[in-house]
Amino acid sequence: xxxxxxxxxxxxxxxxxxxxxxxxxxxRIEGARYIPLYGRDSTVVEVKDFDLDVYPVTNSExxxxxxxxxxxxxxxxxxxxxDATYLRxxxxxxxxxxxxxxxxxxxxxxxxxxxAYCDCQGKRLPTMDEWEYAAMADxxxxxxxxxxxxxxxxxxxxxxxxxxxxxxxENPKNYWGVYDLHGLVxxxxxxxxxxxxxxxxxxxxxxxxxxxxGSASLGATDLMNYAAFMRYAFRGSxxxxxxxxxxxxxxxxDAENTK
Amino acid sequence: xxxxxxxxxxxxxxxxxACKKNTSKDTALxxxxxxxxxxxxxxxxxxxxxxxxxxxxxxTVTETEMSSDVISETSIFNLTSTWTTQNGEDLQLEELKxxxxxxxxxxxxxxxxxxxxxxxxxxxxxxxxxxxxDHLKMVFVSIDPKTDSPERLKAFAEENVMDTAPWLxxxxxxxxxxxxxxxxxxxYKKISPLDFSHSNxxxxxNQDGEMVFQQEGLGVNSDATVEHIKKAIxxx
Numbered sequence: 180x181x182x183x184x185x186x187x188x189x190x191x192x193x194x195x196x197x198x199x200x201x202x203x204x205x206x207r208i209e210g211a212r213y214i215p216l217y218g219r220d221s222t223v224v225e226v227k228d229f230d231l232d233v234y235p236v237t238n239s240e241x242x243x244x245x246x247x248x249x250x251x252x253x254x255x256x257x258x259x260x261x262d263a264t265y266l267r268x269x270x271x272x273x274x275x276x277x278x279x280x281x282x283x284x285x286x287x288x289x290x291x292x293x294x295a296y297c298d299c300q301g302k303r304l305p306t307m308d309e310w311e312y313a314a315m316a317d318x319x320x321x322x323x324x325x326x327x328x329x330x331x332x333x334x335x336x337x338x339x340x341x342x343x344x345x346x347x348x349e350n351p352k353n354y355w356g357v358y359d360l361h362g363l364v365x366x367x368x369x370x371x372x373x374x375x376x377x378x379x380x381x382x383x384x385x386x387x388x389x390x391x392x393g394s395a396s397l398g399a400t401d402l403m404n405y406a407a408f409m410r411y412a413f414r415g416s417x418x419x420x421x422x423x424x425x426x427x428x429x430x431x432x433d434a435e436n437t438k
Numbered sequence: 439x440x441x442x443x444x445x446x447x448x449x450x451x452x453x454x455x456a457c458k459k460n461t462s463k464d465t466a467l468x469x470x471x472x473x474x475x476x477x478x479x480x481x482x483x484x485x486x487x488x489x490x491x492x493x494x495x496x497x498t499v500t501e502t503e504m505s506s507d508v509i510s511e512t513s514i515f516n517l518t519s520t521w522t523t524q525n526g527e528d529l530q531l532e533e534l535k536x537x538x539x540x541x542x543x544x545x546x547x548x549x550x551x552x553x554x555x556x557x558x559x560x561x562x563x564x565x566x567x568x569x570x571x572d573h574l575k576m577v578f579v580s581i582d583p584k585t586d587s588p589e590r591l592k593a594f595a596e597e598n599v600m601d602t603a604p605w606l607x608x609x610x611x612x613x614x615x616x617x618x619x620x621x622x623x624x625x626y627k628k629i630s631p632l633d634f635s636h637s638n639x640x641x642x643x644n645q646d647g648e649m650v651f652q653q654e655g656l657g658v659n660s661d662a663t664v665e666h667i668k669k670a671i672x673x674x
Contacts, residue, residue: 258511259621290620372620373627419620 205230206356207434208313213322215311215407226312228434231305234347234358235366235429236296239281241288242273244296251292258420260291265422282346284364284427290419293367293428302430304369307414309431311407314361316354324407333406336362343425364427365413374415468493513647514539514621519614521579524591524607531647537575538670539643540663543624543636545582546594551638554656556598558640563604565664570671571604573645579618580609581626581634623652644670 210226245252252272256265267287270276288296290304297303305313317323317332324330336342343364350362360366417423467479474488484493509515515532522528542559544552556578563576578600580586586594591607600607610618619626626636640663642651651666 257516259513259516291617294617370616370627372616372623372625374625415625418623419617 205232205432208309208355208357210434211312211321213312213315215308224308226309229305229309230432230434231309231313231355231357232302232429232431233352233356235284235364235427236293237282237347238275238279238285241285241296242275242281244299246273248295248299251295256289256292260420261289261422262420264424265289265292267422267424280344280346282348283344284347284359286343286364286424286427287422288367288426288428289422290367290371292422294369296428297430300430302432304367304428305431307368307370307373310360310366310368311410313353313355313357316357318351318353321354330406333361337406337409343427364425365410367426367428368414371414371417372419374411468495470494510646510648512649514643514649515647517614517618517621519610519617521608521610521614522588524588524595524601526588529608534575534577535647536645537573538645538667539575539577539647540640540667541577541579541622541643542640543579543581543619543622543626545580545634546586546590547582548634551636551656555638555640556600558653558657558660560598560600562640562660562663562667565660566667566671570668573671574604574667575606576600576604577606577608579615580607581615581619581624581636582628583609583612583615642666642670644673 208226208229208231210228212223212225214223249255249272250257253266253269254272264287268276268279269287275281294304315322315324317326317329320326342362345363347363348358350359352358353360417426467481468483469477469479470486470489471491471494472486472489474486480493483495485491486493509532515535517531520528520530540559540562542555544555546552559576559578566574578591580591586609588609591609592601595601595605595607609615622639622641624637624639626634628634638654638656640653640660641649642653642663644650650670651663653660653663
């Protein structure tokens with residue numbers, strides 16, 4: 180009897196912890212050494228064990244966050260941390276625009292906002308190497324990069340319009356149990372600004388224009404992976420206060436930080 | 439069972455306190471209605487020590503105070519990270535307020551681009567009028583905080599005869615450095631234990647920490663940069 184009395188608060192607390200952070204928690208990604216898909220200086224990188232959110236952060240979760248931390252509300256975020264398009268699909272500080280779904284991934288968020296969100300959950304943004312590592316798995320294997328079907332699927336998503344308006348969790352989960360690394364939105368990584376294409380990438384163009392030509396991907400270690408090249412090029416072209424329609428995020432933690 | 443409950447509660451507490459809530463600091467201030475002590479304010483209600491009258495709440499901060507204290511939305515002083523100078527002193531960027539800042543990110547073990555960036559900075563500094571240098575700081579920020587200890591920055595500063603004003607060397611944690619680079623729009627990546635690949639950007643900030651100009655590339659003509667610095671110093 181006594182134990183039963185205690186069960187309820189425990190269940191409530193556990194439920195609360197999950198609803199406060201990610202609705203379905205995180206999964207462990209076992210680290211390994213691998214060669215990332217793109218990079219002029221491609222070498223083996225080591226990814227240590229880490230935990231990754233199963234889903235990207237949703238509008239609903241982000242709403243809880245801005246309620247708690249008003250300085251990240253649409254009208255209050257400072258321009259140096261989030262540009263004018265920040266939360267553009269929100270009606271006001273605490274409401275989405277009509278037609279936007281609470282369980283769609285939050286987008287139009289800057290890197291600073293994403294970082295603050297993860298910090299406030301006791302987490303961090305995944306590094307680019309971690310994100311790419313988790314994302315090279317398909318439904319059955321850890322490294323699906325050589326599979327033709329894997330690459331085709333990603334590229335066909337890149338062509339699909341307005342996927343950011345879909346709900347989380349509708350794509351199949353990958354080998355690690357993570358959903359939506361591909362097929363929904365692109366995601367911020369902690370060191371997105373470590374991408375340097377061909378030396379000082381931005382100086383290769385007369386204008387401060389970061390559109391890269393596909394032919395540059397010939398420098399990639401794996402020619403199959405044009406999709407990965409697009410991701411790196413995209414990261415190399417954005418700035419930390421940009422809030423973009425198709426760019427969301429999820430959080431990670433070091434494996435030793437969790438029980 | 440109780441133990442588990444207790445542990446869960448403490449986990450919960452820790453997870454809530456992990457991030458300080460940053461709501462606006464609405465601390466009311468109190469002042470003597472007779473202004474016996476001038477503009478002196480108290481954080482708690484009470485009575486004036488001179489005339490014994492009850493203190494009254496001061497509701498609004500005057501406009502002039504606002505303009506000098508408030509940091510604009512685009513100012514780098516919004517960053518609250520702590521930095522250490524080559525002399526081992528800690529500072530927050532906001533403490534540099536009032537000076538025009540010319541900033542560049544380098545690392546001291548760099549053999550390729552950094553010496554040229556240092557030369558560019560020296561060249562820019564040499565073109566500035568002497569009398570404006572009281573309100574100027576030429577700042578090097580390390581992108582390799584692991585290697586670049588304050589001692590190392592000090593040695594680098596001395597080696598380059600840059601150990602006195604307006605020169606300043608700063609380092610912080612890797613996280614803060616990444617954030618700072620994000621604000622400066624500098625991209626960098628560690629490519630070997632001692633080498634980084636990085637954007638070569640010199641940024642100019644006015645006295646309020648707002649970016650007014652960026653010069654990209656190595657050994658480029660710095661006339662425009664110099665002009666912007668002069669203008670920023672003059673606008674004081």
